Amino acid sequence: MVSDNVIHELEAIVGQENLLTTPEERWCYAYDATDLAQMPDAVVFPGSAAEICQIVKLANQYGFPVTPRGAGTGRSGGSVPIQGGVVLVLTRLNRILEISKEDLVAVVEPGVILGRLKAAVEAQGLYYPPDPSSADFCTIGGNVAECAGGAVAVQYGVTRDYVLGLTVVLPTGELIEAGTRTMKGVVGYDLTRLFLGSEGTLGVITRIILKLVSKPAARQTLAAAFADLTAAASAVSQILTSGLAPTALEFMDRATLECVRELLPFPLPAAAAALLLIAVDGQPHDVEERAGRMAQFCGHAGADPVIRARSLPEAEQLWQARKVISPALKKVRPLKVSEDVVVPIGAIPRLISALQEISRRRGLPIHSYGHAGDGNIHVNVLYDPKVAREREAVAATVQEILAVVRKLRGTLSGEHGIGLTKAPYLGMELSPAAIALQRRLKQAFDPNNIMNPGKIFPATGSGLD
């Protein structure tokens, strides 16, 4: 619990109107997009980097945790204030400070909603590619903190590939600039990419310089239904090694398709075991040609039908079906554990087969979908918490899935981060020496462990270690 004294000091920094202290108000900032929640002692909405510096210095002085938060759309508990203390909501820092066509950069504050940024950039004929499914409500600061991805990462890469520079309040209260406004830069250690994906544990981001690219002249979308998983996997592999450079290459398994069937703009065969959703960017003629060749690959691999979206609304309907999968799974079971594992591209078929086998054997629905083009598959273990058999089977099922992923030389998370939900599994991927090094690194940034404690590494005494 933070003391009344701390509350008064916080009020002096941000003003009464930017401080929440009642239980009802605080509860609104206790959770994220997981099913986890923890009540903070206070919620503040700072209006500037200078205010954040003061708050962080106060935290060091009094020893309370500070948990930065954007829109709370994270999927691993990263913004849940698991040790209480102060939640630092960054939504007031929501200015797009600059979009420079000349330098191909945008300078933004962390609280800008990603969708708003993307639209503003596109209005200038430019493009900011990362596109997580939560784009319409997540913040760019959260994207940086978790290193968000999305469907077009196959061609364009993830958030990491677009952040050139950052302004950050360190856990010790100093404001520093890292990185550059330039396309390249190797001056000193790469703090910029170290902050990327550090889940709010190494500092509070207050300004972001993003690389922009030209808006693609054209995009084609196609969908291919397969009666056979192996055939779909073979088409993925052919497309990826063809030099045809897909922009996005998404996959949905049979169980997932059942949840979004009626949202698709074409009748899906009852026998469909997998759907591929493919986007291709480029010059109009070239896109036409490459999409045609990809459609051929799918056809030769056995896809039927192969549909090319003939209009923008039809393409958007296809992508909308993809984006609503996560909430649509509620139709099957009220709760789910979502893992966003990544395997080497060649191992995707083996992963999908293993998941089907595990689902059958464990008697739990497992729905898989996601970014086949980069091996990042969203694996959802669905369960009803009121059914004891299901509830009790979840933990072992997830553990088994992660073990399969590691055996296939994959990684535990591609986009969502470790946060709280995957912290118990960190040792499945990192050796004790690597974890010890990461702890020393955290210590070098945050000697008093005030910045989002209890994440990535379970904090001693949290019950997770």
Add this chain to the structure above:
Amino acid sequence: MVSDNVIHELEAIVGQENLLTTPEERWCYAYDATDLAQMPDAVVFPGSAAEICQIVKLANQYGFPVTPRGAGTGRSGGSVPIQGGVVLVLTRLNRILEISKEDLVAVVEPGVILGRLKAAVEAQGLYYPPDPSSADFCTIGGNVAECAGGAVAVQYGVTRDYVLGLTVVLPTGELIEAGTRTMKGVVGYDLTRLFLGSEGTLGVITRIILKLVSKPAARQTLAAAFADLTAAASAVSQILTSGLAPTALEFMDRATLECVRELLPFPLPAAAAALLLIAVDGQPHDVEERAGRMAQFCGHAGADPVIRARSLPEAEQLWQARKVISPALKKVRPLKVSEDVVVPIGAIPRLISALQEISRRRGLPIHSYGHAGDGNIHVNVLYDPKVAREREAVAATVQEILAVVRKLRGTLSGEHGIGLTKAPYLGMELSPAAIALQRRLKQAFDPNNIMNPGKIFPATGSGLD
């Protein structure tokens, strides 16, 4: 000086045949591609990661510096053993362990020559893009340590964008794995990218997992000569914001052109003030169309002639002329200080104008060329050390150039690193708080400061601080 005892222990680890101790032999590993040199006390050629662990543990025990070294082609003194001790030459770790078409990855040891790797990858129909001018003799380990770039970074990015995972001997002697074999990964802090560009100060890389892409189906090269710098800059800007996605967009100023004029496969007009060298990758038809439109942009901006390479040998001749610029400058003056500054793309014309003015005023030849497509300009201040006026003018000229770059919101280095040569200028870019944080980070990795000491941050007492 390392003691006889240490020499005996080193011999026990690597064998007599992999240890050099005579002054003549040691001198061969004292320098890099700068004009700096410092005699090491011993040179070892370890044959495995296990041997490197032993050597590093010995260094901690006895307190001697260890400086990792690839081919010694670095341009900032990064592999010069400035505090003596042991040079660790990694050329025996030179195996390409795997090239996987299925997973689109290569697994290599650090001593592999980049050109050999690129050829092996291309023989499989795949492509590893980074292409520094030293590709035929630099090692991939050095590329990772410095975050090497090259001409095609405009489209494909730099070494950082291709390193998925690393095996590293930490400065404390433990072997760890960082990163993944997968295209995405956000598990824990991003140690992989932290090692990228850390110039051998945070550990010894012993294995590298690289992302590969499909080999582009076609590449077109074109050259455009401009009588006017502003016109060339305008063409660069138009091409970059056109959505035509150039693969490479190289620039040479008038002074540089004079050095390579006879190497070009076409007669260059006497009035040429700038040459743009452009590459475009993609499907054959598309490349033809995009190269045509880029040629039009250049023509409209005033280029004459605009030459499209009509054969592979002709294209190679153009790129060869680009690659030999650095040694060709010796024709003008025996010595040079090479800076590889980067400015925001829109600031390139202002940088070039400023350089011409500085050259005139200071009476020193300044030759500029490089990667206009990402603002990374190689600025060479040429001088004759026997001419006192020139020799004495160099330091202030370089300092002035770097100040101009910072004023234009640029960075001191895009590819070459800080090493020794730019360490005195670190404070021009990083704040005291940022430098202090970087020192704490170094300390967290290397508590005894044995790993390539004296780089990035000038070591206390080195005369550079």
